[in-house]
Amino acid sequence: LLPTQGPGEAAAAAQALSLPAEAFGNDPRVELAWAIKAHQHAEIYFNLISSVDPKFLNLTKVDDQIYSEFRATFRDLRVEVLDPEELKSEPAKEKWRPFCLRFQGLVEDFNYGTLLRLDCRGGYTDDNSIFATRIQFFAIEIARNREGWNSAVYSRAREPAAQEEASG
Secondary structure, three states: OOOOOOHHHHHHHHHHHOOOHHHOOOOHHHHHHHHHHHHHHHHHHHHHHHHOOHHHOOOOOOHHHHHHHHHHHOOOOOOOEOOOHHHHOHHHHHHHHHHHHOOOOOOOOOOOEEEEEOEOOOOOOOOOEEEEEHHHHHHHHHHHHHOOOOHHHHHHHHHHHHHHHHHO
């Protein structure tokens, strides 16, 4: 998706992102900094669910509330393979907006952009990623973790270690 940044670029991006939005207009460097931050977040999360059984993960202090409100609002949403229309269409946005706003002040940066995998069995590739808000990411990934969908990533990551132990 994006190249990895060195410490100098990361520090410059962090400094730029701390300035007020009015200072930038439509500065492509800021958009790139946000894209890099989203990519780094995605990389860290994927490594986490690859190395720790996702069923035991807590992503926020309010995971229980996010999950119960998510499933109450989006009872039939299939989280294993997402349809982008269920996040981006106008009817979907009308349903997501009030859900997201419930977490303003509860979840830090709840409306920041982040990457979300469409098919939970795959990684963050151009074809398998969509831009979503952070609270959408949390809601869907908490559901995937609790409902066992992310276990495929964890199990696949464990296979090489198990093969190594068996042959060693």
